[in-house]
Amino acid sequence: MSLLPSTDDVTAEQEGDIRVLGVDEDETANVFEALSSETARRILTAIYDDPAPPSELATRLDLSLQNVSYHLDNLEEAGVVRVADTRYSEKGKEMNVYAPADDPVVVFVGTTERKTGLLDLLKRLVGATGLLFLVSAFLFVFQAFGQPGGAGDTPTILELLSFPGLEFLLGGLFVLGLVVLWWARNR
Structure with a gap:
């Protein structure tokens, strides 16, 4: 049908x-x-x-x-x-x-206290990850297009991969991972 x-x-x-x-x-x-x-x-x-x-x-x-x-x-x-x-x-x-x-x-298996903490942690992680991606994107755009120079100064792919935004994103994700591990271990 x-x-x-x-x-x-x-x-x-x-x-x-x-x-x-x-x-x-x-x-x-x-x-x-x-x-x-x-x-x-x-x-x-x-x-x-x-x-x-x-x-x-x-x-x-x-x-x-x-x-x-x-x-x-x-x-x-x-x-x-x-x-x-x-x-x-x-x-x-x-x-x-x-x-x-x-x-x-x-x-989940656990107490109500753990339920509230897990939900709060999930909400914070989503917000923190989104903020990390926004700041990283801003740094990427600034690195790729915001630097002064002539028309021939377009950055190469290799230069873009070494931009500060990627380092910021990876470092931020690493720190968030540590926070999650610490939270899970102390629960």
Whole structure:
């Protein structure tokens, strides 16, 4: 069955906050239960590759529509997938297009205190890494194009690879790695 509008505009990116779940939480049990079936995991993998309505997933995975719908309902209830869009079939029937949930899920073993610390650390690492890349990019642009000189002074690839931005980025990533190791060891 082909769809009139394309599902190409539905993405499989997860843009929300990371959901950190302790292994002993009720919500985690729902996620584990929903993912306990190989069929559910195949469906989840398929929508990460290409969000789609149940009928398309059934065809793609060679499963019955009822089986796909059952697992999608369980995955949606567990918060692992979401309805990202609706489409209409050639016959005019409205169909939900499923995609991964906006919030990626991380399951851990430990106490609530550790959960909060892990989430905070992950958020800080994302911010710190982004800042490192921005400063490094600025230094790269300055090194490559900001230096005075004639038109013939274009830097070579070898000169660009030895720019201060790369050294700054590598040093910053090394320091972040040390911080993560220290944090993990002291927990």
